[in-house]
Amino acid sequence: MGRSPLVTAAKLLLWLCSAGVVFGEDPYIFMDWDVKYGTMALLGVPQQVILINGQFPGPKINCTSNNNLVINVFNHIDEPLLFTFAGVQHRKNSWQDGMPGTMCPILPGTNFTYKMQVKDQIGSYVYFPTTGMLRASGGIGPLSIQSRELIPVPFDKPAQEFDVIxxxxxxxxxxxxxxxxxxxxxxxxxxxxxxxGKSARPGEPAEPMFTMETGKTYRYRMCNVGMRTSLNFRFQEHSMKLVEIEGSHTVQNMYDSLDIHVGQCMSVLITADKTPKDYYLIVSSRFIKQTMTTVAIVRYANGNGPPSPEMPPGPEETKVGISLSMNQFRSFRWNLTASAARPNPQGSYHYGGINITRTIKLVNSRGNVNGKLRFGLNGVSHIDKETPVKLAEYFGKADSVFKYDTIKDEPPQDNKPLIIETNVVNATYRNFIEIIFENHEKTIQGYHLDGFSFFAVGMERGEWSPDKRRFYNLIDAVSRHTIHVFPNSWSAVMTTLDNAGMWNLRSDMWERFYLGQQLYFSVLSPERSLKDEYNIPDNAIKCGIVKDLPSPAPYVI
Incomplete structure (x- = not known):
């Protein structure tokens, strides 16, 4: 599999041109990823992990709004592989979404090149593998999208950025x-x-993970990439100024600690204005019986002295439960005066004045099917087929792979057992919809929607009903791509389905995702035009019943 980077880049450019993809003058970023097994001891126990170019976390993708990413993935492990770039909206391009329902996997010993443009986006994101349970062993890394030079950012440029995965x-x-x-x-x-990729307990010797200079301000991009556990982040003796959540600038409130739930990312500013020595970044679990804690050392350059043994208590230690985290969510506000990835202010999109055309209420559940644990939404537990649903639909073979709308917009009123089906919702292009997530279980839930950002407008205890809309934030709710739902509570989001393609809505708790708590939105453009959706890439891997079929006639403008 040897190759010269220059030859690889030249071949990719020729291929992009032959595919008819035009990105104008926006810059390209080329990356080669060798995905292999290695050995690490993240918790002190040596084990097999998934490394990218020998690293965990994997290489950082640091790009700018409208950059073109060309990432050539070489699969050296012994299982099929796909990567998703969670939160990157892939405008008109669900072909690159990296989900089992949109792409055929990269088989062992082969490679595949992702090509995508991060259009009109900024913010902090992550990438990770989506096939099987690979995410539990690594292959995870940070993805940062910076604002273009001509777009003002609502805070001074930090001295440095740090990623906290x-x-x-x-x-x-x-x-x-x-x-x-x-x-x-x-x-x-x-x-x-x-x-x-490291863990330490307070008082244990450890090398500093981050170094700051006195008087300077630093940006920490903090992401929860775990499998099921909400985390609390706090810095010893330092307050955090929240400036961004999942691609949206926020009102810049100060926090002593922040709950970040599975799949979520936030950016905070930390000013090095304390006595020069070492301090702890403390990360502890939330909403589980036995609290888990780990620390990383933040060092002042030329500082003198170890971290203090007196650490700020976490919410679990002070017996503060869901109410603190729910109130924290309500304190998050979209910065209406800040520019987004475009010169116009974020708040120029007045989502609160748009009529809702469809309400979908999703209730999560767990049950046994044929004696085995399964999870579902509205009584349906999703299962992937050999043929991805996007390919089946595009090649006119949907009837052979799945049925639309097995799941209904309301949960069933009876307690019938879960049914296992390939779960595809037929959605209307450019409709403005409301999605209610209602959680009747005793554990916190979390969800992610590919292809779109949504406005997280409400979150309350109890069951949702239409009169709850009076509690919605219809002015400055944060535009983001994840939402959490507390036990016996509901959360509400609103979004415009303006991105044609096949898009995954899933539980961010990976056990639940793997066992069926997910669905796909089929958002088809009536015009079947390149204005709305790109054609299937020339290098697309075909599998299942479409493996040997010729591609349909391409879309045109």
Missing amino acids: AGDWYNRGHKALKTILDAGRSVGKPDGIQIN
């Missing part, structure tokens, strides 16, 4: 966890928490 972790690898789930059991609670 944290999450719960299992000492059992992805194959062992998959075997447990396939046998019909839960994988249980994780073994600990890692930060950037």
Whole structure:
């Protein structure tokens, strides 16, 4: 598989041109990823992990709004592989979404080149593998989209940016966890928490993970990349100024600690204005019986002294539960005066004045099907087929792979067992919809929607009903792509389905995702035009019943 980077780049440019893809003068970023197994001890126990170019976390993708990304992935592991770039909207291009319902996997010993443009986006994101339970063993990395030079940012340029890729972790690898789930059991609670591939307890000797200079301000992009556990982030003796959530500038409130739920990312500013020495970044679990904690050392350059043994208590230690986290969510506000990836202010999009054309209420559940654990939404537990639903639809073979609208817009009123079906919702292009997530279980839930950002307008305890809309934030709710739902509570989001393609809505709790708590939105443009959706890439991998079929006539403008 040897190749020269220059030859690779030249071939890719020729291929892009031959595919008829025109990105204008926007810059290109080329990356080669070698995905291999390696050995690391994230929690002190050596185990097999998934490395990208020998790294965990994987290489940072640092790009600017409207940049073109060309990422050539070489699969050296022994399982099929796909990557998703969570939160990158892939405008008109669900072909590159990296989900089992949109793409055929990269088989062992082969490679595939992702090509995408990060159009009109800024913010903090992550990428990770979506096939099987690979995410439990790594292959995860940060993705930052910077504002273009001509777009003002609502804070001074920080001295440096730091990525904090944290999450719960299992000492059992992805194959062992998959075997447990396939046998019909839960994988249980994780073994600990890692930060950037490391873990430490207070007082243990450790090298500094981040270094700051006195008087300077730094941006920390913090992401929860775990499997199931909400995390609390706090800095010893330092307050955090929140400036961005998942691609949206926020009103810049100060926080002593922040709850970041699975799949979520936030940016904070930290000013090095304390006595020059070492301090702890503390990450601890939320909403589980036995609190797990890990720390990383933040060092002042030329500082003198170890971190203080007196650490700020976390919410679990002070017995503060869901109310603190729910109130924190309500405190998050969109910065209406800040520019987004475009010169116009974020708040120029007045979502609160748009008529809702469809309301979808989704209730999560768990149950046993044929004696095995499954999870679902509105009574349906999703299963992937050999042929991705996007390819089946595009090649006119949908009837052979799935049925539209097995799931209904309201949860069933009875307690019938879960049914296992390929779960595709037929959606209307450019409709403005409302999605209600209602959680009747005792554990926190979290959801992500590919292809779109949505406005997180409401979150309350109890059951949702139409009169709850009076509590919605219809002015400055944050535009984001994840939402959490507390036990016996509901959360509401609104979005415009203005991105044609096949898009995954999923639980961010990966055990639940793997066992069926997900669906796909089919958003077809009536015009079948290149103005609305790109053609299938020339290098698309074909599998299942479409493997040997000729491609349909391409879309034209």
